[in-house]
Amino acid sequence: MAIESDVLVVGGGISGVTSAVAAARNGADVRLISHKKTTLRQASGLVDGLGYVPGRSQSTDREGSPSQKRRDFREFRDNRSEYWGPLITPFDGIDSLPDGHPYSVLGADALRSGLSLFDDLVGDSYLGGHTEKNALVPTFGGTVKPTARYPRAAAAGIASDNRSMLVAGFRSFTDFDARMVADNLEAAGVPFEVTGAEIAFADLFPADAEVTRFAKALDHDERIDGTPARQALADAVSPHVGDAERVGFPALLGDDNADEVRAELEERLGAAVFEIPTGPPSLPGLRLEDRLYAALDAEGVKYETGCPVVGYETAAGTPSRVETVLVDRSGQEIPYSASAFVLATGGFVGKGLDSDRDRVFEPVFDCHVPQPPDRYDWFVDDAFGDHPYARFGVNPDATMRPLDADGDPEFTNLYAAGSAVGGADVAREKSASGVSLATGAVAGRAAAAAIDDLNLELGTTEI
Amino acid sequence: MTNETNENDDPTAQPRATDGGSAVEPVDDASAGENSEIVEVFPEGDLDLRAGADDCYKCTTCDISCPVAEVDEEFPGPKFQGPEQWRLKRKEDIDIGDSITSCSNCMRCDSACPSDVPLSQMHNEARGEYVDEQMSVLSREYIRNRILSNYRTSARFASKVPRFANFMMNFGPVRWVMEKTLGVTKEREFPEFAEQTFREWWHDRGGAQVQNADKRVAYFHGCYSNYNTPEVAKAMVRVFEYFDYEVLVPPQQCSGTPMFANGMLTDARRHAVTNVTELAATIDDGADIIASCTSCSLSLRQEYPELFDIDRIEDVAGNTFEALEYLRIHEDLEEALSDAELDGQSFAYHGPCHARNQGLHRQAVELFRDVDDVHVEDVGDSCSGISGTYGWKAEKYKTSMKIGEEMFDHLERAEGDTGMTECPTCAMQMEHGTGYEIRHPLQLIEDALLA
Amino acid sequence: MPHSIVVIGGGATGTGTARDLAMRGFNVTLVERGNLTEGTTGRTHGHLHSGARYAVSDQESAVDCMQENRILRDIAGHCIEDTGGLFVQLEGDPDEYFEKKLEDCEECGIPTEVISGEEARRREPYLSANVERAIWVPDGAIDPFRLCVANAADAVDHGATVETHAEVVDVLVDDGSVTGVEIERHGPTYLGKGSEGDIETLQADYVVSATGAWAGQLAEMAGIELKMSISKGAMVVTNVRQLDTVINRCLPKGEGDTIIPHETTVLLGANDDPVDDPDNYPEEQREVDMMIDIAAEMVPVVADARMIRAYWGVRPLYDPDPRSTTDPGDVTRNYFILDHAERDSVEGFASVVGGKLTTYREMSESVADHVCEAFGVDATCRTHEKPLPGSTDPSALDDRMDEFDLRSPIARRSRQRLGDRAPEVLDIDGANPTICACEGVSRAEIQDAIGRVGANLNGVRLQTRASMGNCQGGFCTHRLGAELYLDHERGAARDEIDRLYQERWKGQRHTLWGEQLSQAMLNHMLHATTMNHDADPAVFDDEIDYGAYDSGVAAEGSHGD
Structure with missing residues (x-):
């Protein structure tokens, strides 16, 4: 006997959660199945909409096979294909995107509705919804980047705020040198004074202690060498604060009790405190994941995590309709049936796309993934160039149904969302979460609508 | 290899394992172990573990999911402990850092890794190698770990004199001596031994009360529900009989979970040989294998085939289910529970790590969501911290409680003041941290269906 | 006043020759256009031949290989x-x-x-x-980089000068004699000397071209025709x-x-x-x-x-009789000293071509002998008996490694890489976190390497193997940049991050399928999405109108209420 629901979402990242909630809000009984922890744990926790628009034509910077020719990184910088940005609002750039881009297919309203669904799910833990404008947020690479929504913990760091800033780093936290971040921000022309300081905190910990260890110590205000952790951190930073009105830290200021940790530090330092999103491993991503799953529960979506979907079966006589998917429960393949399915398994990082020497493929439903036949045409020579691989994914119609090589839907009741969908270079565009939210919202709604259609259809055939 | 004899000579008369539930259990014949070696999964050593590092793309999701790394700054985390360490090895390198003993084998890294790195398998292998090559068999840790991981052996003796054992095990001076000599923390109360084990009860009731060649399950009760919480095992039997299943109770030994966690792979394998042989026989009798303990089901399903090469081990792994999971697949449980009358109970549910690994930690919450007057609240994905024998070690007790802190917090914040979980040692920790009574979902189903 | 010799080429043969000549008392300057090993040496298979490979087809090479194999085990155990x-x-x-x-x-x-x-x-x-x-x-297996560094270090210890990032742009010939070379700097040397674009002249009594596959181009600068069979x-x-x-x-x-x-x-x-x-x-x-x-x-x-x-290397083969074969597999692996006085009537200049990494020392010895002969200097070769720095028994170090707060496999790797330099390198003040987790490289090793090669992350990579593991620099390039930030000019760290990231991409793109494609995507997400390295306003001189963007939820959002 199969485990049943109206809509079954395969994949539990931001697009899976969004589509599940969108379907549930449209009246469907929804179940979400996710295999592993989400890639949110590797991401910054910032929710990008659209920050840059790469050139419309996909360029390739060589002919034939690559060569060992000596080339300086500056040559790559100088010849990088045009792109515009940072965009003042994500919506400024949508018309300029290439045709196959999900935003071009779905339109700006899909992004708006995805973002508003997100605002609803995360409540006051995220900011940015008060305006359509992008926020420029400092990165741990010492740059600023445009983003649509940012966690409350990062709010005091935004770059269009004139307050003077101190960036604090730890000697054993190797991902950034605070002085270098400050120096680079200055070089980026930020409109405020910024300095960096390396401080000694929890030096008793071994050099390679995990960021979660620091977070936990602050969460519980553990005594470190006799002093409560929050006080110890404040004491270490205090001498460097000077005139700074805000102080930025690597994103490890607590997990469960992060707001409390920040508030106490602010009080002790007499300055606003914020996190510079870091990761992987990413505590902001972890916190967002927790929040999204709590929302999922509250929306009445059933979910289970830990087991992969390994295959599917179509309805007898209608090979174009997915009837069940098979979930591998530690060796046993258990069927799950639904009226509509959402493919939200992720891209290459989330393993929703896989590849071998000959081809790129989508492993669950084997949906068509457009790609050049020659592996050496999947990339260009500039590491940050316009890589075809970065745009790989299924090719959807306007209701997010993946299309086959002939342009017809692969299945009548399968929808796709998130990084499994191709057409966007989300990394260069700074559009990753936005694409997930927009496609998730549309796919979820379309899947819920499909149940009604299906019931109608089945109802008539019964008569 | 077992000296258990089959009391029933005619296998066609009745499935052999419905032997009326011999109250006499298979003896853990230590001599069997001397001739029985660990069948090395990787016959020439650690090669496959190095290859397992191929899947790692360094995302560190495992590290951020590790409950030990979050409270113990000395623990390097699963990424280092697993793929990184193995990748740095050369043929002649054998030394494994002692931090491997800090891993509690919660296996969260397995369910975290987006890239299928065999993390827990790497940890288990490394721990086994560490114990074999680098730990003195005369050390206090070794002796203590061996005793803890062979819980079944102690429990079997204790259950013969349960009242005496219950007194002695929690008698202050005895515990003081145990901590000093063996390093078993005196902070914890030993679980009580039941006056009648599950197997004794099963034998006394005359074994199965339903005969049904079409619906047959073999119950792997594990040690804990036999010796300490037979009410869970009884609930399992009654619920399955309610759905008209014939329950077999084959001879069995420890699932191996505590032994893996202590690197005692030789012990674990000895027990596995018995279990696989006996359970495979029930498969031939048409049964699927059911466990009520999620660590037992995980061990049979995942760790057995990963660590041992025993005839029919894949067969056993491929036919093992957790009890509730099985009913949800084969019966309309929701329908059966729809008329249930349970008066206004609220439970704070903790999903055990090992249940998460099998995708099972939401099923209790979901099942009772639509049942009137019952509220099962998931207290979130923190680890209980006890991880079987881990929290019993004096030097790990603090770590264990520190990990558990978040769960205690969440339990207390939840509406109900009765706890619920599938895992017996998580239950122990929940009780230890909150004083709550802890129930197994099967007991609630039993109440709902059979009250 | 000893004779001054310029050796061109920072590969095994060049560094080996510099060492040999310096040990024999010459005033030696080694010039290399990039980092040491940047040519063929850094792109070999790292095969310490026994000679068996050539035993059937090329016995002369086979015998040489076996003989040098024995010597290298004695003098370069840690490589x-x-x-x-x-x-x-x-x-x-x-x-x-x-x-x-x-x-x-x-x-x-x-x-x-x-x-x-x-x-x-x-x-x-x-x-x-x-x-x-x-x-x-x-x-x-032989680590060509450690080998070259050890040779170069020993040459320096014997009074030689090593000029890295110095490309020879002309060979100066006066009246039929080579008098020196003209170099153009591509950046400061490892000692921080000079800067990009500098043109300098190095006078020499004799010039040795140990440029291997590039020997033809070098010879041409002296007006000599030399056809290599690369x-x-x-x-x-x-x-x-x-x-x-x-x-x-x-x-x-x-x-x-x-x-x-x-x-x-x-x-x-x-x-x-x-x-x-x-x-x-x-x-x-x-x-x-x-x-x-x-x-x-x-x-x-x-x-x-x-x-x-994947990477490619170019064999520095020389065919004394090019008509004998068209198949490069048949070209001899033997080496040749081409005396351009004899061959081309250009005095004071020789090229050493052909040969194998395994026989680099013998090649160096021969060319050094040749130079001695040219000057009538009577000095014997000792490179076959005097161990290279770092090669004393590394096992003696085992007990000392715990002192350095390194987790055992990382300590083991450090020891394997550093040989007897390990205690000196790892003894630093303060925390010693792992910077490159794939290869197990700690801050101490990185700082040591930065001290040796300067603001040059590629050089740091070659010294330490940092960024050479499975993530191909995805997780450590920025960390390495942060390590060199403090002691170098503004912008250097940022540029070096880009330089190394591009260098890592160059090889990684050839194996872009399966897990490595997932890795590439993850690296791309980390560097482009999270850090915005691809569009860094500081690098691209974009004027950003900060006031046009979200400036926060007025007052209440940004003051951490």
């Missing part, structure tokens, strides 16, 4: 991993050749042992079931060591059939195709596929193993 090698005969491979190989090895003084297929698989479990038997020979070879790098022994196929015309364990990886290679320009030749998908397919015949798991990178 060598004594893996042993196997020539495997697969089902269907000719018996006659196997027997011939055995006989000829004996003739060349190469120790052998014939083992059964079963025994071979016992030693290397991943060998194919089709291996029928194998010949064991004393092959090994050929390219692709090598593919696995993510983990599936093997601990060098594996060769026992076939007459081997191409791409050698598998060499190297550090944490295994190198598959290499084909042999002629090219014209050592700086510009195609790197082809078919070559990568061919290396994997050929290796998989001997070691089937390789077919599905993760590859992290």
Whole structure:
């Protein structure tokens, strides 16, 4: 006997959660199945909409096979294909995107509705919804980047705020040198004074202690060498604060009790405190994941995590309709049936796309993934160039149904969302979460609508 | 290899394992172990573990999911402990850092890794190698770990004199001596031994009360529900009989979970040989294998085939289910529970790590969501911290409680003041941290269906 | 006043020659256009030949290899991993050749042992079931970078000067005699001397071109025609060591059939195709596929193993009689000292061409002898008996490693890399976190390397192996940049991050499928999405109108209420 629901979402990242909630809000009984922890744990926790628009034509910077020719990184910088940005609002750039881009297919309203669904799910833990404008947020690479929504913990760091800033780093936290971040921000022309300081905190910990260890110590205000952790951190930073009105830290200021940790530090330092999103491993991503799953529960979506979907079966006589998917429960393949399915398994990082020497493929439903036949045409020579691989994914119609090589839907009741969908270079565009939210919202709604259609259809055939 | 004899000579008369539930259990014949070696999964050593590092793309999701790394700054985390360490090895390198003993084998890294790195398998292998090559068999840790991981052996003796054992095990001076000599923390109360084990009860009731060649399950009760919480095992039997299943109770030994966690792979394998042989026989009798303990089901399903090469081990792994999971697949449980009358109970549910690994930690919450007057609240994905024998070690007790802190917090914040979980040692920790009574979902189903 | 000699080329032969000449009392300057090993030496297979490979076809090379193999084990122990090698005969491979190989090895003084297929698989479990038997020979793996650094360091200790990032742009000839070279700097040397774009003249009494594949271009600067027979070879790098022994196929015309364990990886290679320009030749998908397919015949798991990178090297072959063959596989691996006085009537100039990494020392000795002869200097070679720095017994260090707060496999790797320099390098103040987790490289090693090569992350990489593991720099390039930030000028760290990231991409793109494609995407997300490195306003001089963007939820949001 199969485990049943109206809509079954395969994949539990931001697009899976969004589509599940969108379907549930449209009246469907929804179940979400996710295999592993989400890639949110590797991401910054910032929710990008659209920050840059790469050139419309996909360029390739060589002919034939690559060569060992000596080339300086500056040559790559100088010849990088045009792109515009940072965009003042994500919506400024949508018309300029290439045709196959999900935003071009779905339109700006899909992004708006995805973002508003997100605002609803995360409540006051995220900011940015008060305006359509992008926020420029400092990165741990010492740059600023445009983003649509940012966690409350990062709010005091935004770059269009004139307050003077101190960036604090730890000697054993190797991902950034605070002085270098400050120096680079200055070089980026930020409109405020910024300095960096390396401080000694929890030096008793071994050099390679995990960021979660620091977070936990602050969460519980553990005594470190006799002093409560929050006080110890404040004491270490205090001498460097000077005139700074805000102080930025690597994103490890607590997990469960992060707001409390920040508030106490602010009080002790007499300055606003914020996190510079870091990761992987990413505590902001972890916190967002927790929040999204709590929302999922509250929306009445059933979910289970830990087991992969390994295959599917179509309805007898209608090979174009997915009837069940098979979930591998530690060796046993258990069927799950639904009226509509959402493919939200992720891209290459989330393993929703896989590849071998000959081809790129989508492993669950084997949906068509457009790609050049020659592996050496999947990339260009500039590491940050316009890589075809970065745009790989299924090719959807306007209701997010993946299309086959002939342009017809692969299945009548399968929808796709998130990084499994191709057409966007989300990394260069700074559009990753936005694409997930927009496609998730549309796919979820379309899947819920499909149940009604299906019931109608089945109802008539019964008569 | 077992000296258990089959009391029933005619296998066609009745499935052999419905032997009326011999109250006499298979003896853990230590001599069997001397001739029985660990069948090395990787016959020439650690090669496959190095290859397992191929899947790692360094995302560190495992590290951020590790409950030990979050409270113990000395623990390097699963990424280092697993793929990184193995990748740095050369043929002649054998030394494994002692931090491997800090891993509690919660296996969260397995369910975290987006890239299928065999993390827990790497940890288990490394721990086994560490114990074999680098730990003195005369050390206090070794002796203590061996005793803890062979819980079944102690429990079997204790259950013969349960009242005496219950007194002695929690008698202050005895515990003081145990901590000093063996390093078993005196902070914890030993679980009580039941006056009648599950197997004794099963034998006394005359074994199965339903005969049904079409619906047959073999119950792997594990040690804990036999010796300490037979009410869970009884609930399992009654619920399955309610759905008209014939329950077999084959001879069995420890699932191996505590032994893996202590690197005692030789012990674990000895027990596995018995279990696989006996359970495979029930498969031939048409049964699927059911466990009520999620660590037992995980061990049979995942760790057995990963660590041992025993005839029919894949067969056993491929036919093992957790009890509730099985009913949800084969019966309309929701329908059966729809008329249930349970008066206004609220439970704070903790999903055990090992249940998460099998995708099972939401099923209790979901099942009772639509049942009137019952509220099962998931207290979130923190680890209980006890991880079987881990929290019993004096030097790990603090770590264990520190990990558990978040769960205690969440339990207390939840509406109900009765706890619920599938895992017996998580239950122990929940009780230890909150004083709550802890129930197994099967007991609630039993109440709902059979009250 | 000792004679001044300019040695061109920072590979094994150049550094070896500089060391030898310096030890014999010459005033030596070594010039290299990039980092040490940037040419062929850094792009070899790292094969310490026993000579068995050439025993049938080229006995002279074979004998040289075996002799040098023995010497290198004595003088450069920390650069060598004594893996042993196997020539495997697969089902269907000719018996006659196997027997011939055995006989000829004996003739060349190469120790052998014939083992059964079963025994071979016992030693290397991943060998194919089709291996029928194998010949064991004393092959090994050699780390060319450590070797060059040790040679260069010893040369400096003997008074030589090493100019890295200094490209020879002209060979100065006056009245039929070479008088020096003109160099253009591509950046400061490892000592921070000079800056990009500087043109300088180095006077010399004698110039040795140890530029290998580039010898033709160098000679041309002196108006000399020198035709090299260079050929390219692709090598593919696995993510983990599936093997601990060098594996060769026992076939007459081997191409791409050698598998060499190297550090944490295994190198598959290499084909042999002629090219014209050592700086510009195609790197082809078919070559990568061919290396994997050929290796998989001997070691089937390789077919599905993760590859992290591929690279190409150019063999510095010289054919004294170019009409004899058109197949680069047939060009001799022997080396030649071309005295341009004799050959081209240009005094004070010699080129050393051909040869193998394994015979670099002998080549250096010969060219140094030649220079001595030219000046009538009577000084004997001691490079075969005087150990290179760092090569004393590393096992004596084991007990000291715990002191440095390194987790044991990382400590072990540090020890393997650093040899007897380990205690000195690792003894730093304060925390010593791991910077490159793939290769187990800690801050102390990175700081030591920065001290040696300056603001040059590629150089740091070569010294330490940082960024050479499975993530190919995805997780450590920015950390390495942060490590060099403090002591260097503003912008240097940012540029070096980009330089190293591009360099890592260059090799990684060739193996872009499966896990490495996932890795590439994750790296792309980390550097482009999270850090915005691709559009850094500081780099691209974009004027950003900060006031036009979200400035926060007025007052209440940004003051942390």
